[in-house]
Amino acid sequence: MLPDLERLIQLQRLDTAADEARRTVDGIPSRIEDLDTRLTASTTAVDAARTCVEDKKNERQAGEKSLAEVQGRLSRFKEQLMAVKTNKEYTAVQHEIATAEAEVQRLEDTILEHMLEADDLAANVEAAERALQADRVEIERDRAALETTRAEMERTLSGTSNERVTLTGHIGAAARELFEAVARQRGGIAVVEARDGHCTVCHVRLRPQVFNQILRNTELIQCESCMRILYHDPNDGGARAREHDPAR
Ligand SMILES: [Zn+2]
Known part of the structure; x- marks a missing residue:
């Protein structure tokens, strides 16, 4: 997984826990x-x-x-x-x-x-x-x-x-600024999981190519609708099996 993405996920967990x-x-x-x-x-x-x-x-x-x-x-x-x-x-x-x-x-x-x-x-x-x-x-x-x-x-x-x-301190400046900007606009929730081809927060259906990129977790990809940074949870085992066919 892209190190910055991994840290942003962790950052989101911290912020959500602090918010609660x-x-x-x-x-x-x-x-x-x-x-x-x-x-x-x-x-x-x-x-x-x-x-x-x-x-x-x-x-x-x-x-x-x-x-x-x-x-x-x-x-x-x-x-x-x-x-x-x-x-x-x-x-x-x-x-x-x-x-x-x-x-x-x-x-x-x-x-x-x-x-x-x-x-x-x-x-x-x-x-x-x-x-x-x-x-x-x-x-x-x-x-x-x-x-x-x-x-x-x-x-x-x-x-x-x-x-x-x-x-x-360990997150790249660009990734950190993106996180802070999205968090400010989106009620403190900047990083969310994508699952079954959808953003799990705004529920928009992602384009198959985009979703397949997200499954790889190798870059920061934003939801086209809510702008949140999307990731794939590797523990969600069913996702790969349900991977969208880009040709479809
Ligand atoms: Zn969204």
Whole structure:
């Protein structure tokens, strides 16, 4: 294989690996943000569940206070009943007592309901706390994995950057300039494989003579459509067998 072509293929591998590493690193902050959002949501759910418990407790205390007041009134009516002089008064106080007793009954029912609800609400708090705890563990694990990936990718980037300097030093100026020019215009992809008579990136069908030249890997040949430098992968064993007949 033409030495410059071989080195350009290697250069492309380095650039592609660096590009992937850079994309991964760039994507990490938003993934960490997603983890933070998830943690906030779980924390908010616990707060909301606790607020429900607190609200219900306040309601129950208000109910208990009302109950004490009505019970106080009821005892006073019962004392009054002992002191009434007329039937009319007796009926009136009896009526007050009945009203107060109904009110006591209603308040006691409400308080009982609140106590039952409070059990459910306390269970909700526990469930939310357990979910938060599980999320915390998972989120911390994911965050640590992202930091590991970031460190790995940064090592890859610095490794490829050093390798690139060494490698480009061994590539002829013309080949290097061609590579850089095509890479600039073609999203960083300057060297691609030709397979089955086609450019594997823009998929244009190559002329048979051109493809046969590419199979030899002895010169820098550009795709006529996307201008990328084409090569043949010798490990793609089927290619020779499928070699195009130039006479066709
Ligand atoms: Zn092409």
